[in-house]
Amino acid sequence: xxxxDLGNKESxxxxxxxxxxxxxxxxxxxxIHNTSDYHPKVLRFLNVAFDGSGDSLIAGDHxxxxxxxxxxxxxxxxxxxxxxxxxxxxxxxxRKSEFLVALADYSIKCFxxxxxxxxxxMRGHESSVFSISVHAxxxxxxxxxxxxxxxxxxxxxxxxxKLNIRQSVGIQKVFFLPLSNTILSxxxxxxxxxxECDTLFCKYxxxxxxxxxxxxxxxxxxxxxxxxxxxxxKSNHLHLWCLEATQLFRIIQMPTKVRAIRHLEFLPDSFDxxxxxxxxxxxxxxxxxxxxxxxxxxxxxxxxxxxGISSSVISPHGRYIASIMENGSxxxxxVQALTQEINKVSLNxxxxxxxxxxxxxxxxx
Numbered sequence: 373x374x375x376x377d378l379g380n381k382e383s384x385x386x387x388x389x390x391x392x393x394x395x396x397x398x399x400x401x402x403x404i405h406n407t408s409d410y411h412p413k414v415l416r417f418l419n420v421a422f423d424g425s426g427d428s429l430i431a432g433d434h435x436x437x438x439x440x441x442x443x444x445x446x447x448x449x450x451x452x453x454x455x456x457x458x459x460x461x462x463x464x465x466x467r468k469s470e471f472l473v474a475l476a477d478y479s480i481k482c483f484x485x486x487x488x489x490x491x492x493x494m495r496g497h498e499s500s501v502f503s504i505s506v507h508a509x510x511x512x513x514x515x516x517x518x519x520x521x522x523x524x525x526x527x528x529x530x531x532x533x534k535l536n537i538r539q540s541v542g543i544q545k546v547f548f549l550p551l552s553n554t555i556l557s558x559x560x561x562x563x564x565x566x567x568e569c570d571t572l573f574c575k576y577x578x579x580x581x582x583x584x585x586x587x588x589x590x591x592x593x594x595x596x597x598x599x600x601x602x603x604x605x606k607s608n609h610l611h612l613w614c615l616e617a618t619q620l621f622r623i624i625q626m627p628t629k630v631r632a633i634r635h636l637e638f639l640p641d642s643f644d645x646x647x648x649x650x651x652x653x654x655x656x657x658x659x660x661x662x663x664x665x666x667x668x669x670x671x672x673x674x675x676x677x678x679x680g681i682s683s684s685v686i687s688p689h690g691r692y693i694a695s696i697m698e699n700g701s702x703x704x705x706x707v708q709a710l711t712q713e714i715n716k717v718s719l720n721x722x723x724x725x726x727x728x729x730x731x732x733x734x735x736x737x
């Protein structure tokens with residue numbers, strides 16, 4: 373595994389020899405940021421986001437240094453020093469060189485990665501912004517804190533609408549559904565509503581899950597075609613909802629070692645037309661397990677008990693996974709390397725030596 377220390381460099385190569393990620397861990401490179409001051413210390417990465425191409429990503433550390441990593445061109449560049457921790461990141465999908473960063477002072481700023489200039493400064497939140505969702509057109513963005521979600525016009529950087537919530541309820545997540553003008557809002561009381569973006573007309577509400585498998589939802593993921601919602605929380609159960617029918621259609625039980633789910637994300641596949649079949653499930657043990665939601669088979673996993681993952685994002689084309697590790701470093705994984713053994717199985721159904729053919733660890737309840 374290659375490791376790169378950014379040190380005090382503002383630009384440079386991400387790796388110095390051609391990456392050859394091993395099938396067992398799939399790591400292309402591990403990126404760390406150590407200062408060489410009088411008292412050296414590790415600067416921890418806090419947030420990471422891919423651009424629309426999936427070949428570049430942006431990462432911010434707890435001191436507000438923001439880097440762009442060009443995986444295609446093998447270059448990194450320091451594009452901003454905000455002097456405060458970033459709490460969320462997202463690329464502006466319309467103007468590809470611009471990105472949005474939520475900061476510890478509750479503001480959101482838009483910067484340009486090429487000119488490194490401030491494009492706009494948006495204020496209005498009274499608590500920490502923990503997510504930024506950008507509409508597929510790049511025209512709108514939703515910023516979410518625990519007490520409000522705000523809809524912004526990214527052409528004018530003016531706030532269009534504000535969703536206020538009773539403090540007793542609280543927001544878990546508000547985001548755009550892919551390929552539509554629908555906003556999904558998920559609250560701490562387990563209520564989930566779908567809204568029309570332009571009018572905020574309520575299109576539907578999902579029914580309450582069955583009491584026999586009641587979970588307080590904390591994390592969510594949607595397939596790229598916007599049809600299936602996955603939800604999880606402090607449980608080893610995963611709920612899969614069909615949004616068109618507004619029905620819970622499947623409950624998947626993860627292994628008993630999974631006690632809580634911290635993050636969910638579907639793995640894109642260029643051949644599935646957006647109806648993603650593989651779901652990444654990051655649990656409390658720092659391991660992200662990838663399961664097929666149709667067969668309920670465990671396909672592969674990243675992270676370990678010794679080198680746990682804190683958060684992960686997957687590139688839009690499904691080639692890379694970027695994970696912030698519990699030690700504050702950043703791992704870039706090759707999905708091709710991780711799935712190499714699985715692809716061999718699909719070509720040779722007779723083999724029984726791969727992880728795809730292990731005993732069934734999940735079951736449909």
